[in-house]
Amino acid sequence: MKPFSFRAFIRKYFFNPHWRCAACGREIFGDEYFCADCEKTLPVADGNICAHCGRKTDVPEDYCRSCKNRLTAIDKGRSAFFYEKPVSDLIMKSKYGGSIYLLDMFAEYLAAVYFKNYFSADLICYVPMTEKAERKRRYNHSKLIALKLSELTGVKVGHCLSKIKDTERQAKLTGRERAVNLAGSFRVTDKAAVRGKAVLLVDDVTTTGATAQEIGSVLKTAGAKTVYLITVASVPEVHKTQEKKDQARKNRE
Ligand SMILES: [Zn+2]
Ligand SMILES: [Zn+2]
Secondary structure, eight states, rough: OOOOHHHHHHHHHHOOGGGGOOOTBOOOSSSSSHHHHHHHOOOSOOSSTTTTTTBBBBSBBBTTTTTTTTTTTTTTEEEESSSTTTTHHHHHHHHHSTTTHHHHHHHHHHHHHHHTTTOOOOOOEEEEOHHHHHHHSSOOOOOOOOHHHHHOOOOOBOEEEEEOOOOOOOOTTOHEEEEHTTTTOOESSHHHHHHEEEEEEEEEESSSSHHHHHHHHHHHTTSSSSEEEEEEOOOOOOOHHHHHHHHHHHHHH
16 A cells, blocks of 8 residues: 555645636636636637538538548547637647646547447547657647547547557648658557447547548548547638648748
């Protein structure tokens, strides 16, 4: 038995991150995550969205410019938020700043999205990291979100994917480059678990959708019937002007 530690006792029973607003740090009371002011600024993903991938669009669309012909292995994607402040900052904090308690909060928002969209999944999968990357960060944020989401929805987590190739950081790459970079990076380690199943894939952000597409493809090849995608936040639809700007930037480099 571990020796009794007063500090650990206090932390376990009395330290509650909920007592401060997750966005501005102001003291709050009750079970809320945000103060009333910040709650109003949350970029909740509703209004005009793409029916296929869930991104913010100017007008309602069946397939937006970002996902048309690109996110074919995913049957339907939804996010809790658009990737804007303060949520974008919170995601960075949960991923690189060690604020793990935020992952449970994200899972609660995702559970609401799950039920609101009538997703009916047999299995939850998460985006795996290579062993080396997970050791370095000490945790896989998508896995922790998936475990909590499983608790809240009653859908079991399948640890049936692995990442077999370390990919360089994707942030500076375009959608096409990301897809090339990711090709062959993921493997289904338990094909029997996904065969004929509706799989819910959990990730933190839908950026270009390249990761979801690559994982969706390996899941479908392994026999998954349906692959849904659920993410904490999605980057709004790419506009033509943005595509041109990206291209111009690339040409300069
Ligand atoms: Zn606040
Ligand atoms: Zn879309």
